Amino acid sequence: MSGVRAQQKEKTRRLLIDAALSQLSAERSFSSLSLREVAKEAGLAPTSFYRHFSDMDELGLTLVDEAGLTLRQLMRQARQRIAKGGSVIQISVATFMELIESNGNVFRLLLRERSGTSAAFRAAVIREIRYFTMELCDYLQKANDLEADVAYMQANAAVTIVFSAGSDALDIDDKAEREQLSKQTIQQLRFIARGAAELSDRRKAVRKRK
Amino acid sequence: MSGVRAQQKEKTRRLLIDAALSQLSAERSFSSLSLREVAKEAGLAPTSFYRHFSDMDELGLTLVDEAGLTLRQLMRQARQRIAKGGSVIQISVATFMELIESNGNVFRLLLRERSGTSAAFRAAVIREIRYFTMELCDYLQKANDLEADVAYMQANAAVTIVFSAGSDALDIDDKAEREQLSKQTIQQLRFIARGAAELSDRRKAVRKRK
DNA sequence: ATTTTAAGTGTACACGTGTACGCTATTATT
DNA sequence: AATAATAGCGTACACGTGTACACTTAAAAT
Structure with missing residues (x-):
């Protein structure tokens, strides 16, 4: 249990969080963000999103x-x-x-x-x-x-x-x-x-x- | 120019406005409303919306x-x-x-x-x-x-x-x-x-x- | 009476959406 | 060394979206 796996997971989790945050702006609210957009910005396939969050x-x-x-x-x-x-x-x-x-x-x-x-x-x-x-x-x-x-x-x-x-x-x-x-x-x-x-x-x- | 036409138009315009208002709630914001939903609630075909507003x-x-x-x-x-x-x-x-x-x-x-x-x-x-x-x-x-x-x-x-x-x-x-x-x-x-x-x-x- | 205008309809299309499912590759467990 | 677990990918599907386009029908203008 060296944790290299859990570590990597946490890393891409942050990637998702930061991707979402970085897309927010005066013209873009969180509720207008789509799962696919966030995943894309994080450099992930849409379905990989589910490995970290069950939902937007x-x-x-x-x-x-x-x-x-x-x-x-x-x-x-x-x-x-x-x-x-x-x-x-x-x-x-x-x-x-x-x-x-x-x-x-x-x-x-x-x-x-x-x-x-x-x-x-x-x-x-x-x-x-x-x-x-x-x-x-x-x-x-x-x-x-x-x-x-x-x-x-x-x-x-x-x-x-x-x-x-x-x-x-x-x-x-x-x-x-x-x-x-x-x-x-x-x-x-x-x-x-x-x-x-x-x-x-x-x-x-x-x-x-x- | 009896205006029966303009009168009718105003009427369905109000229908659209009221339809939109009536769909607003704690769980539903205006930006989450779709053109089609509003038109439907007003009893109109989606494309008829454009006769009154160019846009949501x-x-x-x-x-x-x-x-x-x-x-x-x-x-x-x-x-x-x-x-x-x-x-x-x-x-x-x-x-x-x-x-x-x-x-x-x-x-x-x-x-x-x-x-x-x-x-x-x-x-x-x-x-x-x-x-x-x-x-x-x-x-x-x-x-x-x-x-x-x-x-x-x-x-x-x-x-x-x-x-x-x-x-x-x-x-x-x-x-x-x-x-x-x-x-x-x-x-x-x-x-x-x-x-x-x-x-x-x-x-x-x-x-x-x- | 004839023509023009315009409100409303129905069809059709391309697009973005969430997510189910099966797969691969790598780490963790036994 | 063999097996199980799991992060990430790609494909596929059904669905709702805005709106272009051709149409009917009734009022307005000629």
Whole structure:
């Protein structure tokens, strides 16, 4: 059991995954990809596809998992930068925008399949985004001493805003426009943070009065 | 030129439009619809389709236009209710949620094609949403005495949050959960409104000091 | 009354699709 | 050394697709 066989299998499995990813673009969604196209791009015969995935759906779910991984890397990267000091919101948005510039297709996959046609895909994407939201929620709760429900509402709203901005960014080529979009997004996140902090303060004031 | 011919044509044109709309669902996107399916559902021969639209894309753009119309009706309805008194945010969210319950497919169309595969579709959807945002922006600017840029950022964020909530609502059957989602959305919109008002106030204070 | 226009039909075609099936060649197991 | 397992290939098939083309039939224009 030297594993040279399993190793080779894993290799061509990656070939398929990468082939699918590389075919994604603004004009091409995963659901519009055919098994044959992916196999061809990977340099395989169509029927060889089945040795690795039983379905295009199975490949798709694998891609969503990879996208979730990318999301978690993003989170880690942002945290590292924040630890070195600076505006939390500003750094987070900048990091997110960089991800989109370098991994546009992965991000597109998430955006599309979130409102897509397959229940399994939707569930998978929503799970990844929820995970992302929860991590942010935890952070906010500890960093700003918020109550759980307020922190969640802020995290949820923030993620929504940032993802939406990311979606817009994908359609913008001009760098100045992108910069402008970032600025706007930062301001919007500040709106939300301000509102959340105020609700939290108000509740605390009521509690002290008792 | 009694127009009995043109009248009939318009009628079957509507048949096609309605056929397409009626086939949309959580499991079926417009882009997954085939010309033949739509024609069949409308009770026409496949080739008759071409007498009305040169393309499925042309049909799709027509649908997006109709969706935009629905959006504008929503705006009008919300305004009427607001005029009778009550919380602006609460009424707006409630009205929006009702639209989603009754016109789920139309709304799905907008959500999907916004990040869809056709540049023309994306542009059309974005145009409709921008129009919607601008109308809200106008309202906010006048009602709350905000500066143009602040009002726009608030409107943009609010629309993003509400559309995202709408998308979530489409996947929820339980009424209590829907109610909970509405409550959360209202609170998030209040966060944003609060943040915008504060930025506006701060700017005004600076101006007076001069 | 005759001719022109055009909505709708039916047939036909080339094409891309998923996948069942049998085969080869190489690795893993016995 | 003999046998079993399996990654990958090639062929073949039925099916759904968009649409070109020639047609009928009824309204509109002459």
